[in-house]
Amino acid sequence: MMDLLPTITVRRMGFEYPPDLDPVFIQGEPEESYLFAALSLLLPYLEPYLIRTMKDARNRITDPALLRDLDKFIAQEGQHYTQHARFNALFRDRVDGIADLERTMNAEYRRFSSSRSLRFNLAYSEAFEALATAVACAYADQDHSKWHPAAEDLFGWHLVEELEHRAVVFDVYQQLCGDYLYRVKVAQFAHRHLLGFARRAMMHLLDADPRCETTFGGAAGRRRRMRRLVGVMLREVLPRALKSYSPRYSPRDLPITPSVAALKSRADELAVKSS
Ligand SMILES: [Fe+2]
Ligand SMILES: [Fe+2]
Numbered sequence: 001m002m003d004l005l006p007t008i009t010v011r012r013m014g015f016e017y018p019p020d021l022d023p024v025f026i027q028g029e030p031e032e033s034y035l036f037a038a039l040s041l042l043l044p045y046l047e048p049y050l051i052r053t054m055k056d057a058r059n060r061i062t063d064p065a066l067l068r069d070l071d072k073f074i075a076q077e078g079q080h081y082t083q084h085a086r087f088n089a090l091f092r093d094r095v096d097g098i099a100d101l102e103r104t105m106n107a108e109y110r111r112f113s114s115s116r117s118l119r120f121n122l123a124y125s126e127a128f129e130a131l132a133t134a135v136a137c138a139y140a141d142q143d144h145s146k147w148h149p150a151a152e153d154l155f156g157w158h159l160v161e162e163l164e165h166r167a168v169v170f171d172v173y174q175q176l177c178g179d180y181l182y183r184v185k186v187a188q189f190a191h192r193h194l195l196g197f198a199r200r201a202m203m204h205l206l207d208a209d210p211r212c213e214t215t216f217g218g219a220a221g222r223r224r225r226m227r228r229l230v231g232v233m234l235r236e237v238l239p240r241a242l243k244s245y246s247p248r249y250s251p252r253d254l255p256i257t258p259s260v261a262a263l264k265s266r267a268d269e270l271a272v273k274s275s
Helices: 030-058 062-091 099-114 118-141 149-162 168-176 180-208 218-245 260-270
Strands: none
Touching: 030 062, 030 099, 030 118, 030 168, 030 180, 062 149, 062 168, 099 118, 099 149, 099 180, 118 168, 118 180, 118 218, 118 260, 149 180, 149 260, 168 180, 180 218
């Protein structure tokens, strides 16, 4: 099958958000909106950690092709967290307690960088990349007609680039460590840890939005929407993420869904052209 994403492209984006953008940016879907917002809140702390980890690994890599990809990985992740930090600022100031959550996330990833081994940090980073790949494939196949276009463009661009660089951390881990059992042991921890942060931030945002009790139908509305959201995650995200636990796993072998092509064209179209 033709590779839909054969190269890693570092795009500069000029996203603008309306200052009154509703944090429920998926119409009528507070849980899904706040789940994506929770992931977005994590990125300005998680992605700099990925960059620190890859910079630590860099001087041990000798393969010139992998070095080139590693540098593009760092450049892409640098763009991602910068753009998400701008997006997060839109609703951070409206919700009490978000700054405390962010401080906890920041301290945790700084602690990993200063006190955990490179092997651990690479395995954790790879677990995140495998999860991002699974989310990106699932996202590409979903209907986005209820999304606010500004949020859709941000997440669409980011997830396309996650797919473009999906093999880089894996390749670095394989070259420097290569221990399968250690990789899956850390992945179990990392996936629980990442989902724990996401769940905590999502519940915080939901509890802070009074419309959940009124406009969005209270507990019954939440149960109904959560059933659908959990169903999508169990059907679309989990089976893809679980592939990374196989000893034969390679991010290159994952079937990239054809709908990614549309997301890629949109990201290319929105990228700021350098003169
Ligand atoms: Fe990213
Ligand atoms: Fe990534």
